[in-house]
Amino acid sequence: MGLTSNKVLALAVLAALLLFVATIWWWPRLARGGVRAVAGRVGLLLATQLALFAVIALTANRAFLFYGSWADLFGQKQELGVVVDHSADRSHVRLVAKQQPGVPGGSRPAKAGQIHKVVIAGKQSRIDTPAYVYLPPEYFQAEHRRSTFPAVVVLTGYPGTAENLLKGLRYPKTAFELAAAGRMRPTILVMLRPTVAPPRDTECVDVPGGPQTETFFAKDVPQAVSGTYRVGTAARNWGFIGNSTGGYCALKIALHHPERFAAGAGLSAHYKAAEDPTTGDLFQGDDQERKRADLLWSLDHVPQGKTSFLVTSSRQGEHNLGETLEFIKRVKAPARVSSIMLDSGGHNYNTWRREIPPALEWLSGRLRP
Incomplete structure (x- = not known):
């Protein structure tokens, strides 16, 4: 039974109820003095509280998907080893499995689309990392066999898991619904986490010697x-x-590589590379690279290309509001900037689920097949 499954939550709720009933039933017998009676009372109270805490923790994890599996919770490797051929003519995307997107149409790709679980092997970076690729229904339809599609790279936060993009943030389902409603072009989504060298947070930086x-x-x-x-x-x-x-990575890559990305959207992004125990020394004393990783500095000192940016924040609940407004102010032509400003919303999945549909619609309007 998976960490986020209904069965695990139901068992936790059942255990909490049984322990509560047991506490009420046994309490009169344990009310007298003596070491055994006191130990019994302490044991029942502790067990009941732990069960209640487990229910609350499991419910919160289902809502926000802090951990996608038991292995993730206990810090174990999530992915089985995949043999990747590093010869010169190897394929740089290795298909591991196929799955349904969980939308109407079921197992028929031409109706529901399909999700490929893959390993992407970096030709230049020599980084291999798992990802999910969502292919819209049109990709499999006969009339579109020769059509090309726009693509969007989708990243979680740190540490995050790519599964969160499917389950918690529901990117494939949202893209499917927007396309069906005519609000978005059929688009391929390439979903990963930014942690390509776990457990290190590399902040999408080319680390010297790393x-x-x-x-x-x-x-x-x-x-x-x-x-x-x-x-x-x-x-x-x-x-x-x-x-x-x-979100920081999306803005950073779009800003520094306008020749490769026409648009970048940062949801609750920060605007400067973190430097803490999770990152280690990212710049090895190179102050110029440290400045380049500061997006506000880059907007003033690096030529801006024909890139469109979308930034989001909220007037109450987010800590990046001031920097977001400063980012908007510093974007200059030929670049363009748009924003989503919520009245209130914290740094959490509920906020991002409110921003993802308009953000995908915005991206679709700036990309072409």
């Missing part, structure tokens, strides 16, 4: 996906979106 994360997302991912699926290689074919750390 993971070349910026190269992986800016160059390797578009090249690998375009070489496997029907996606073009021009900037107008590609967008980037993410939340929190993933």
